[in-house]
Amino acid sequence: MRESPGAASADAPAFESVERLRKRLGDYLGAAAGRPVSVTDVAKFPAGFSWITCAVSLSGFPDAEEAILRVGPPYGLFAPYSAMPEFESLSALAGGDVPAPRVYLASDDPAILGAPFFLSEKVEGDTPLPWGSQGQALEGARRDSLAADFIGALAALHRFDWRATPLAKWGEGVTLDNAAHRQIDDWEARFRRWTLRPHPMAHRALAWLRANAPAARRLSMVHGDYRLGNFLERDGRISAILDWELVHLGDPVEDLGWAFLPQYRGGTPLVCGLASEADFLARYEAQSGLSVDRASLRFYLVFSLLKLAFTHMAAARCFEDGLFNDMRMPAMATQIAPVFRQIGRTLEQAA
Amino acid sequence: MNNSLGRLIDGMVATLRKEVIPRVEGDYARGQAFGVVYMLNSLKLRASWSNAFLLDQLSALEDASRELKALAPDLPGAPLLDVHAPAALPDANALEAMRDAGDASLCNLIDWLGANRARLPEQAVARAETAIDTYLARQAKYEISTSARPMFVEMSGGAEKT
Numbered sequence: 306m307r308e309s310p311g312a313a314s315a316d317a318p319a320f321e322s323v324e325r326l327r328k329r330l331g332d333y334l335g336a337a338a339g340r341p342v343s344v345t346d347v348a349k350f351p352a353g354f355s356w357i358t359c360a361v362s363l364s365g366f367p368d369a370e371e372a373i374l375r376v377g378p379p380y381g382l383f384a385p386y387s388a389m390p391e392f393e394s395l396s397a398l399a400g401g402d403v404p405a406p407r408v409y410l411a412s413d414d415p416a417i418l419g420a421p422f423f424l425s426e427k428v429e430g431d432t433p434l435p436w437g438s439q440g441q442a443l444e445g446a447r448r449d450s451l452a453a454d455f456i457g458a459l460a461a462l463h464r465f466d467w468r469a470t471p472l473a474k475w476g477e478g479v480t481l482d483n484a485a486h487r488q489i490d491d492w493e494a495r496f497r498r499w500t501l502r503p504h505p506m507a508h509r510a511l512a513w514l515r516a517n518a519p520a521a522r523r524l525s526m527v528h529g530d531y532r533l534g535n536f537l538e539r540d541g542r543i544s545a546i547l548d549w550e551l552v553h554l555g556d557p558v559e560d561l562g563w564a565f566l567p568q569y570r571g572g573t574p575l576v577c578g579l580a581s582e583a584d585f586l587a588r589y590e591a592q593s594g595l596s597v598d599r600a601s602l603r604f605y606l607v608f609s610l611l612k613l614a615f616t617h618m619a620a621a622r623c624f625e626d627g628l629f630n631d632m633r634m635p636a637m638a639t640q641i642a643p644v645f646r647q648i649g650r651t652l653e654q655a656a
Numbered sequence: 657m658n659n660s661l662g663r664l665i666d667g668m669v670a671t672l673r674k675e676v677i678p679r680v681e682g683d684y685a686r687g688q689a690f691g692v693v694y695m696l697n698s699l700k701l702r703a704s705w706s707n708a709f710l711l712d713q714l715s716a717l718e719d720a721s722r723e724l725k726a727l728a729p730d731l732p733g734a735p736l737l738d739v740h741a742p743a744a745l746p747d748a749n750a751l752e753a754m755r756d757a758g759d760a761s762l763c764n765l766i767d768w769l770g771a772n773r774a775r776l777p778e779q780a781v782a783r784a785e786t787a788i789d790t791y792l793a794r795q796a797k798y799e800i801s802t803s804a805r806p807m808f809v810e811m812s813g814g815a816e817k818t
Binding site for chain 1: 687688690691692694695698756759760762763766767769770773785788789791792793795796797799800803804806807808811812813
């Protein structure tokens with residue numbers, strides 16, 4: 306499905322061919338529903354470097370006539386994938402205070418579509434982009450409304466009682482003291498897998514993070530990519546928070562560090578182009594019931610910058626290995642040095 | 657090639673932006689074309705004709721020079737060439753390998769400092785880290801100065817930035 310969905314070779318995975326995808330997915334959904342289901346249309350969304358996202362039209366499926374299919378291809382940015390973290394987290398959040406798509410089915414069995422996948426509700430809305438929709442910043446009542454929803458949804462996520470859901474199993478081994486260290490370890494392992502050359506700044510930042518890792522004040526569900534560009538907007542309201550592939554249990558301040566990155570400010574001084582840092586923190590603290598330690602926030606800002614640099618390295622690796630020819634990937638890779646410079650300046654200020 | 661590499665890239669970029677991209681259908685396809693433009697602009701800041709290409713030409717000149725010099729007795733007063741090709745020009749791959757080896761050594765030192773910080777004199781660690789940070793800042797500055805202006809708005813929207 307990467308380049309010409311209808312023209313995939315016969316031995317390509319099922320998700321690469323529209324016809325085979327329709328047949329296999331229809332059969333799978335039919336077996337799950339206990340009645341015939343057919344997939345009448347598949348339309349791939351062009352955005353994204355990681356999961357493949359398609360709008361699918363369904364006939365006979367009891368939950369919906371339109372749905373979103375997400376497939377985690379073996380060549381994706383964060384491959385290898387499992388659909389389960391996103392499926393389980395969205396299942397747990399269903400019907401709560403966090404606007405998120407309902408999920409219907411998921412499987413990691415490659416025999417079905419050739420890669421892990423899940424099927425979810427098709428939520429109406431558009432995606433404001435971090436670099437500004439043609440350079441236009443969010444403004445006025447629309448911005449205020451989106452800010453309220455964005456901060457409110459994050460606070461609700463971090464208040465969410467995951468221990469009372471099947472996600473409790475995720476908590477094994479995660480403590481207030483080791484939450485930050487687990488994330489450092491996790492991302493360092495990715496860095497070692499992705500890097501194409503030695504990066505002293507990455508080592509410098511990792512050493513700083515290990516020496517300054519804070520204890521969490523709460524263990525929460527952490528979205529992992531909470532920012533402008535990862536929610537749907539409809540009529541000035543957030544209709545759904547998207548892209549839960551990095552969801553995990555950890556320090557809620559981690560999501561703040563990521564959302565506070567300069568890269569997601571849409572050319573404004575505002576957090577995600579929505580609210581000033583002070584306003585954001587005051588409203589978040591009031592709604593989450595969590596006092597945000599400013600040293601922790603700085604730690605997670607450095608962590609987020611490093612995570613961003615590593616993500617750019619993943620793009621460079623994917624392109625270099627010939628897994629993708631998407632020209633946005635080498636373009637992302639050119640941003641490693643600017644991010645490293647930001648890390649250097651942040652460490653200098655912290656000294 | 658008679659044109660300079662920089663001018664060739666400028667021409668390719670201008671042709672893509674003025675003649676090709678406006679006629680391409682679809683935001684995604686145009687975004688990809690802007691990606692090509694962006695990477696060409698970045699290449700312009702870093703690329704040159706290959707050393708091997710130039711070395712071959714110098715070697716040919718050296719051969720001609722030697723043969724012509726042998727004719728000197730028969731060509732009195734002729735302005736003969738005296739070209740000597742270097743044995744080997746610095747190869748880009750070799751230079752890159754040297755840089756990577758140096759960076760790898762620095763990575764090891766940073767890791768070692770992190771692991772042994774507690775037993776080392778504080779001032780020595782601070783001086784070492786200052787030296788490392790100076791190098792890292794210089795390296796980042798160089799990388800940034802040899803990268804083209806980002807075009808993420810164009811690449812995501814498939815249109816020239818307004």
